[in-house]
Amino acid sequence: MGAVKKVFIVGGGIGGLTVAHALQRIGVSTRVIEMGDKRDRIGTGITLLGNALRALAELGLVDACLEGGLGWDTVSVRDGAGTILSEQSSPRIWDADRPAALGLMRPRLGQILEDFATKSGAKIDFNTTITRIDQDDRGVTVQLSNGETDRADLLIAADGVYSKIRQSIFGDEFKPHYAGQGVWRYTVSRTEAMNGFVLYRLPTGRVVGALPLSKELCYLFFLESTDEKLRIPQDRVCDYLRNLLAPFTAPELVAAAKVIGEDKHISYRPFDVLMMPAPWHRGRVVLLGDAAHSLMPQMTSGGGMAIEDALVLAQELNRNDDLETALKTYCRRREERVGRVYDIAYAICREERKPEHGRDYSMGLLREGYAFLAAPV
Structure with missing residues (x-):
């Protein structure tokens, strides 16, 4: 019963x-x-x-x-210019014929x-x-x-x-409790390069990630480590994100930086x-x-x-x-x-x-x- x-x-x-x-x-x-x-x-x-x-x-x-x-299967790590450093397929643990x-x-x-x-x-x-x-x-x-x-x-x-x-x-x-990190998320148009979970990594250690959401969209994310919760005035958010993306020269990230502020959803969440x-x-x-x-x-x-x-x-x-x-x-x-x-x-x-x-x-x-x-x- x-x-x-x-x-x-x-x-x-x-x-x-x-x-x-x-x-x-x-x-x-x-x-x-x-x-x-x-x-x-x-x-x-x-x-x-x-x-x-x-x-x-x-x-x-x-x-x-x-x-x-x-759906996606691929996990890749790339340098700031978009060159693939490593790539692997995620196991299909729930259905061998599905993503x-x-x-x-x-x-x-x-x-x-x-x-x-x-x-x-x-x-x-x-x-x-x-x-x-x-x-x-x-x-x-x-x-x-x-x-x-x-x-x-x-x-x-x-x-x-x-x-x-x-x-x-x-x-x-x-x-x-605050864990000392937060994340910026930014929805952008998806390119063919963003075919799965992608991490773009600079020699300095800074990382931008991309995750697909549909055939047309994906979101970029940036993890930020701070001792106190980050507080950026709303009128500075777009410039702040442009600066985060500026060191990356991968064409898809350059294109994403150019349209920041054009009615794209941007969010920040402290953890x-x-x-x-x-x-x-x-x-x-x-x-x-x-x-x-x-x-x-x-x-x-x-x-x-x-x-x-x-x-x-x-x-x-x-x-x-x-x-x-x-x-x-x-x-x-x-x-x-x-x-x-x-x-x-x-x-x-x-x-x-x-x-x-x-x-x-x-x-x-x-x-x-x-x-x-x-x-x-």
């Missing part, structure tokens, strides 16, 4: 919408509470590696995602997940927040900002790294990270995705970990009649796996900030991480 019949999900992002769809597929009624407006989805792009595609395939979502983005990884625009992914969740029967309340949570042995009651009161068997907090639900239930013990120890639940409230673990980007796995969370939580709620057993098993299965990815990504970050080993050290950590992700969830 499963542990729950009705679930609240706080947060309509990748993790929240994926778990809504996953639960609806097994007959659990879901209601998603999202503080934002559905028209406000923004962002550059996201990369989903083979482990995430494997989970999406199990949930019946992968075909639509592949149609909405661009190893996928890039797509975040708004597009959000719309795909929303469409599947609603078609599966999920109810989504936009522009709505929870103002009060009351738990007892039989369920959880919430009061909503629209004045409504509702009750369910479980509340899933998928409301991000700055989760208000986490703070309300767990207090201030678990807070994200506030968190890895909560289990348990990720108290009573009938459980955390999912960035609310429990916000990762550095070096393993390109933040979204993928949230998708895996959604799959595993739905599995455990379906196979266990006892809610506490289901939640404990979910936390046990996820904490070790996510924790390993968190540690590897953080180790690469530390090496990038204050190099103590050769370049092969970070590449070795990446290979270790990818091999770990290839293992079954």
Whole structure:
């Protein structure tokens, strides 16, 4: 019968919408509470590696995602002029006949997940927040900002790294902290040279990365290491990015620098990270995705970990009649796996900030991480 019949999900992002769809597929009624407006989805792009595609395939979502983005297999390192220094194919861990990884625009992914969740029967309340949570042995009651009161068997907090639900239930013990890095992301037209995950590296160590999002688009990213969070006035952002790109002479990067400011989406995000120890639940409230673990980007796995969370939580709620057993098993299965990815990504970050080993050290950590992700969830 499963542990729950009705679930609240706080947060309509990748993790929240994926778990809504996953639960609806097994007959659990879901209601998603999202503080934002559905028209406000923004962002550059996201990369989903083979482990995430494997989970999406199990949930019946992968075909639509592949149609909405661009699959790729190639990982290459190039010099500042674009000359290939090394190139390899990523293993196709989930399907030998389909791409190893996928890039797509975040708004597009959000719309795909929303469409599947609603078609599966999920109810989504936009522009709505929870103002009060009351738990007892039989369920959880919430009061909503629209004045409504509702009750369910479980509340899933998928409301991000700055989760208000986490703070309300767990207090201030678990807070994200700045990891000493941030990333600039800049959406540009894709050229044939940007055929997969590409790193352009200067002798000074500065790196620009490129990831494809569609046949027409890709995004460039620049990691910046700073002791304090970087703050650039908005009227200086375009010049700042031009200066970052100026030392690179690869034709595709020169072309990208020339059109900075021409209505291209530019974002900067400091990395506030968190890895909560289990348990990720108290009573009938459980955390999912960035609310429990916000990762550095070096393993390109933040979204993928949230998708895996959604799959595993739905599995455990379906196979266990006892809610506490289901939640404990979910936390046990996820904490070790996510924790390993968190540690590897953080180790690469530390090496990038204050190099103590050769370049092969970070590449070795990446290979270790990818091999770990290839293992079954």
